[in-house]
Amino acid sequence: MMKKLTFAFIGSLLLSSQLPVLAYPHVSTSRGRIQQDAASLEVQTHYQLTKKKLPKKNNVQPQQPKKTADPYQQAQQKFKALGQALNQNWEEWFWLYRISEKIARANGIDERPWRIGIMPFFVINAYATEINLVVATSGILDQMHGDDAALACIVGHEMAHNILRHQPLSSYINASLQAKFAQEAQQEIDQLIKKEQQRYENWKLQNIIVSIIAGSRFSSLILGSDGRPNPQKIEAQKQEIIARKKQEYQATFLESERQQEFEADKQGYFYMATAGYDPQGCLRAMDILARTQGAEFDTTHPNTPARIEALKKLMQEYPAQSLAAKGTANLRSRPNPLTVDLAIKPHVHPVSETKTITIPTVRINSKFASQ
Known part of the structure; x- marks a missing residue:
């Protein structure tokens, strides 16, 4: 028969227990004393058995992800100052710089400096001249606003004229x-x-x-x-x-x-695709050029429909994905943008046989000067 669970019986059990907490030789058989000691023993026993299992409180605060600095921030500030000095849209200058320097780095044509300039005329045009100078009009920048790939195709085309030495x-x-x-x-x-x-x-x-x-x-x-x-x-x-x-x-x-224009279209496509831009940007750029007067006729430039057809064939023969790997590797090896020098050099552009206009240009430094 099960013994009746009395305070005296609980006390006898506690006295005979082998638990390490029996450091209570003074346990009394009095009912109140046994009850008090039993409760204290229960608390201490539970603490002894569980204290090693309790996880330590971690006071280390989780690290906040570091904000990545904008690699173009310094150049952006310079072009803001340039825009104020020239009373021109600094964002157009910064955009032209950003596209040009990326194409140069991605294609490994950054061993020599480049120069960029903006002609403040609302006509659709861009041209290459002198040594590594690329000039775009405000008109073409306006019509391509926000389309990096379209501008990359135009810039790549003009860079190709320079690299292929077409003007000389x-x-x-x-x-x-x-x-x-x-x-x-x-x-x-x-x-x-x-x-x-x-x-x-x-x-x-x-x-x-x-x-x-x-x-x-x-x-x-x-x-x-x-x-x-x-x-x-x-x-x-x-x-x-x-x-x-x-x-x-x-x-x-x-x-x-x-x-020469067909050659520049081809090399320009290679340049922009290698830099990772959407190849369809070239077709969008040509669509803008097609709306200019005389674009359907052969003059110093091939007619625009013929250029579009040639580009489509080129895209099939050389898919952009097959060209981008080289550019990605080059950009990883040279992750920092080429720096810019705002020492303005004037470029004299003939508007007609008797009239010229002076255009300010700035230098995109070579990879050596950018280190």
Whole structure:
């Protein structure tokens, strides 16, 4: 039979227990004393058995994620100051810089500095000139506002003109043709002088009596009435010959110019895609150019529909994803943007044969100067 659970019985159990907390030899058999000691023992026993299991309080506060500094912040402040100094939209300058420097780093064409400039005209245009200078108009920046990929295609195209040395080649071709025309014109003039002098001698023999009696005079395109070469007549005839030859060679020269544009479109696409921009940006850029006057005709540039068709074929042959890996690696190896130097250098742009405009340009430093 189960013994009745009395305070005396509980006390006897506690006295016989082997728990390490029996450091109570003074346990009394009195009912009140046993009850008090039993309660105290229960609390202390529970503490002894559980204190090692209680997790320690962690007073370490969780670390807040560090805010990543904007790598373009310093350049942004510089362009704000530039905008105030020039009374121009600093955001356009900053945008053009940001796209240009990223393309340069991604494609490894940052060993030499680049220069950028903005022509404050609301026309759709951009061009490359001098050495590594890219100029965009306010008009084209306005129409492409917010479309990084479209501007990247335009910037890549103009950078390609510089890298491929199209302007020096065009200048060389033009100068060579001018020299060739002048040489050929002089050869024709020399032959014409000989021919006219022979004609003069024949005329003099046939008309010597008539010329004495009637005062007849010899007439020639390049000789005087005395049969001698006339400098004014010779120069006028020479310029006519040069103009005719220019007209004959104009088609060949323009074809060379158009071929350079196709080359710049191709290389510009490579540049922008390697930098990680959406290749469709090139088609959007061409759509803007297609709305300009004369875009459908072949002049110094191919007609825009032909350029769009060539770009579409290029995108199929060289998908943007296959080009971006190289750019990603280059950007990782050179994570910091190229710095900018706001020492303004004026660029004189011919607006017409008799008028020029001075455009401020700033320098994007090379990777060496940016370290």
